Amino acid sequence: MSNDDKRIREFAYQIWESEGKPEGQEERHWEMARKLAEAEALAPKKSPKAAGSKTAGKTTTTKPAASKAPVAKPGTAAKAKPASAAKVIPPGEKAAEKKPRAPRKPPAV
Numbered sequence: 618m619s620n621d622d623k624r625i626r627e628f629a630y631q632i633w634e635s636e637g638k639p640e641g642q643e644e645r646h647w648e649m650a651r652k653l654a655e656a657e658a659l660a661p662k663k664s665p666k667a668a669g670s671k672t673a674g675k676t677t678t679t680k681p682a683a684s685k686a687p688v689a690k691p692g693t694a695a696k697a698k699p700a701s702a703a704k705v706i707p708p709g710e711k712a713a714e715k716k717p718r719a720p721r722k723p724p725a726v
Contacts, residue, residue, distance in 0.1 A: 624654045
């Protein structure tokens with residue numbers, strides 16, 4: 618089994634799991650997985666710097682000079698969701714439309 622076949626199998630399994638493990642959808646899952654693997658193979662490779670490596674480009678171990686700007690506490694910044702967290706929408710299906718939020722009522726006095 619080639620690396621491409623293994624990658625397609627992994628993608629198909631992930632799609633199957635993400636959809637709640639439905640029965641009878643194997644062909645659609647394999648086709649989606651094949652397209653994902655093909656797109657992944659054609660995508661340009663990222664360098665370690667572009668991938669956001671924490672060690673990329675570090676050459677010194679000295680501490681930065683103290684500044685008067687406030688320093689944020691670790692863990693207080695909002696974390697962004699990774700791109701892989703987006704839900705996979707099969708071809709031919711529409712994304713679920715979000716309902717508008719109702720306006721908040723003013724607090725009772």
